Amino acid sequence: MSEVDIEWPWQYSFPPFFTLQPHPETRSKQVTAWKSLILTYCQKTKTYVIDVREASQFPVFNNAAINRKLEHSVIVSILCELQKHGNAAPLDKAKNRWEIYWHTLEEWASMVYEFVSNRGMQNTVVTLYELAHGEDTREEEFHGIQQEVFVKALRVLERERKCEVIMDDDMQGVKFF
Amino acid sequence: MRRRAGLGAIQKQKLEQEKYKDKGNEIQENQFEQMTKQLEVFKINLEEFATKHKNEIRKNPEFRKQFQEMCASIGVDPLSSGKGFWSVLGIGDFYYELAVQIVEVCLATNYKNGGLIGLDELRTRLIKARGQSKQHQEISKDDLIRAAQKLKIFGSGFNVVPMGKGKYMVQSVPGELSMDHSAILQQAEKNQAFVSVSYLRRELSWEMERSQKALEHMVNQGLAWVDLQNPQEKLYYFPSLFTACVNASS
Numbered sequence: 001m002s003e004v005d006i007e008w009p010w011q012y013s014f015p016p017f018f019t020l021q022p023h024p025e026t027r028s029k030q031v032t033a034w035k036s037l038i039l040t041y042c043q044k045t046k047t048y049v050i051d052v053r054e055a056s057q058f059p060v061f062n063n064a065a066i067n068r069k070l071e072h073s074v075i076v077s078i079l080c081e082l083q084k085h086g087n088a089a090p091l092d093k094a095k096n097r098w099e100i101y102w103h104t105l106e107e108w109a110s111m112v113y114e115f116v117s118n119r120g121m122q123n124t125v126v127t128l129y130e131l132a133h134g135e136d137t138r139e140e141e142f143h144g145i146q147q148e149v150f151v152k153a154l155r156v157l158e159r160e161r162k163c164e165v166i167m168d169d170d171m172q173g174v175k176f177f
Numbered sequence: 178m179r180r181r182a183g184l185g186a187i188q189k190q191k192l193e194q195e196k197y198k199d200k201g202n203e204i205q206e207n208q209f210e211q212m213t214k215q216l217e218v219f220k221i222n223l224e225e226f227a228t229k230h231k232n233e234i235r236k237n238p239e240f241r242k243q244f245q246e247m248c249a250s251i252g253v254d255p256l257s258s259g260k261g262f263w264s265v266l267g268i269g270d271f272y273y274e275l276a277v278q279i280v281e282v283c284l285a286t287n288y289k290n291g292g293l294i295g296l297d298e299l300r301t302r303l304i305k306a307r308g309q310s311k312q313h314q315e316i317s318k319d320d321l322i323r324a325a326q327k328l329k330i331f332g333s334g335f336n337v338v339p340m341g342k343g344k345y346m347v348q349s350v351p352g353e354l355s356m357d358h359s360a361i362l363q364q365a366e367k368n369q370a371f372v373s374v375s376y377l378r379r380e381l382s383w384e385m386e387r388s389q390k391a392l393e394h395m396v397n398q399g400l401a402w403v404d405l406q407n408p409q410e411k412l413y414y415f416p417s418l419f420t421a422c423v424n425a426s427s
Binding site: 009010011013014015016017018019021022023025026029030067068069 | 397
């Protein structure tokens with residue numbers, strides 16, 4: 001388990017936080033806190049994919065200090081809640097592997113498009129690597145974004161006819177309009 | 178032969194009776210007048226006292242407490258009257274303002290403590306919320322209890338729960354807390370915010386059923402959280418007593 005530099009909320013050290021609460025109102029508070037904790041954790045650690053089967057590898061779901069773990073089924077149900085607001089999506093039918101969007105795909109898309117518009121980069125082709133890892137985007141929130149998530153965000157722009165994604169074997173790029 | 182009572186005697190008797198009555202009325206009126214005068218003097222004195230010490234009463238919590246106690250001993254409740262000479266003091270306003278702020282803090286922290294808050298945490302948050310401008314006005318726990326008790330008039334929604342040893346909690350959600358529930362809170366308070374059935378058996382000699390009933394009630398009130406990952410038994414946690422929760426900034 002790797003050390004994580006994150007400011008844990010008080011709930012993280014609260015043992016019952018790791019047991020799904022029977023009382024509906026309490027449970028809803030609990031789930032809300034979990035949703036926000038998962039997103040914060042993924043953002044801080046740049047975790048784009050969570051495999052629920054290996055959840056105990058992630059400190060967020062496993063607080064060794066108090067010996068409490070979040071159960072598999074509870075994690076899935078919270079991820080399903082995140083999915084409702086576009087903050088997560090399952091990658092397989094069994095809902096084992098999940099992509100986490102601490103910014104929704106739409107938010108990522110508009111960040112990228114704003115950057116491109118400000119730079120007057122429309123009508124030129126840029127490689128995905130250049131955009132996500134290039135020197136120019138070092139200060140941008142989307143710098144270092146994982147390719148799979150990046151492409152999904154660009155597909156959002158594509159549907160709005162604001163770009164065209166080019167996925168050739170030798171060159172993955174995008175042309176903005 | 179005995180002389181029969183004449184008309185004159187009856188009239189004489191009647192006259193005497195009337196005289197007595199007049200005299201009685203006179204005395205009564207006199208007394209009333211005197212009492213009114215005394216009351217007037219008392220009122221003036223009290224007003225003078227209140228006005229003279231207005232600032233101390235507003236500023237000094239110890240003084241305020243004594244003033245409250247003094248009023249209580251002569252059967253006056255400065256909180257219940259917003260008009261008349263008490264309004265000179267603005268002491269009612271002071272407590273009304275506090276009461277409103279208590280409600281605000283309780284609502285703002287409800288999402289994490291389920292509507293139960295320790296008096297210390299309440300005070301810290303309230304003072305923080307009052308901000309810099311009111312800093313000169315020190316708020317004591319006694320003030321808070323007085324103000325919170327005033328909120329009872331809104332029904333069972335607000336309650337001050339004595340925890341013993343001068344500690345209190347303020348409950349801001351409807352639902353009665355019995356003696357058993359406050360006993361549980363007291364136990365949890367000295368046990369890192371949690372208890373269990375066996376813990377209560379050990380500390381209070383309670384039967385399992387009694388503990389379970391009381392604990393489940395508190396879960397259903399949203400005051401307690403259950404922890405099923407303790408290897409021995411189910412634990413019941415109270416966020417309102419959990420240090421990290423109490424100290425959390427948000």
